[in-house]
Amino acid sequence: GAVVSQHPSRVICKSGTSVKIECRSLDFQATTMFWYRQFPKQSLMLMATSNEGSKATYEQGVEKDKFLINHASLTLSTLTVTSAHPEDSSFYICSAIKGFRQGPNTGELFFGEGSRLTVL
């Protein structure tokens, strides 16, 4: 398998501050990464698709100015929660496709360990 590392695993911040979460593919290049949000006992909700060197594609209802996504290299994507509020508290998970380039996606998806954000 492939390894996707997510950091930090846990973060607590005050309301109004910004928090950055990193997602790295350690042993493969990922042109596409995905960011998810998960509420307790619920499945994953896709927030945005991050493509290296271009702007992220956000899902309907996700505020792009609040959840800033940057995919500056083939191994790193970052999610910044700006002006965080208690309702932003959640479990955020990233994933990366191994072997995906263009056209149909036949690659396998690998996930990071997730980041638990708590906004006080």
Added chain:
Amino acid sequence: KQEVTQIPAALSVPEGENLVLNCSFTDSAIYNLQWFRQDPGKGLTSLLLIQSSQREQTSGRLNASLDKSSGRSTLYIAASQPGDSATYLCAVVPEGFQKLVFGTGTRLLVSP
């Protein structure tokens, strides 16, 4: 719009039992289907990936089958162990899209 459903939502079995988790999807036009495992408070671990042209995949005690025409996939776990306790998620990549559509998940508890 692709919808993915998993049955049962929760399952509790004694150790050693063979069990089957079900996943159904509404649109048979998929690129692949993937089964994941999620432990509490953790990310997802990929278990098996089945391409749309394949019928099944096996890894150790796990066997996943895919019937595209009927929109179904099953995950078979042989000789279950307490360490298998987790939430199991299936996900499909629809044709023409890059993003997975996740199922609702099955919470499995294997008791010693």
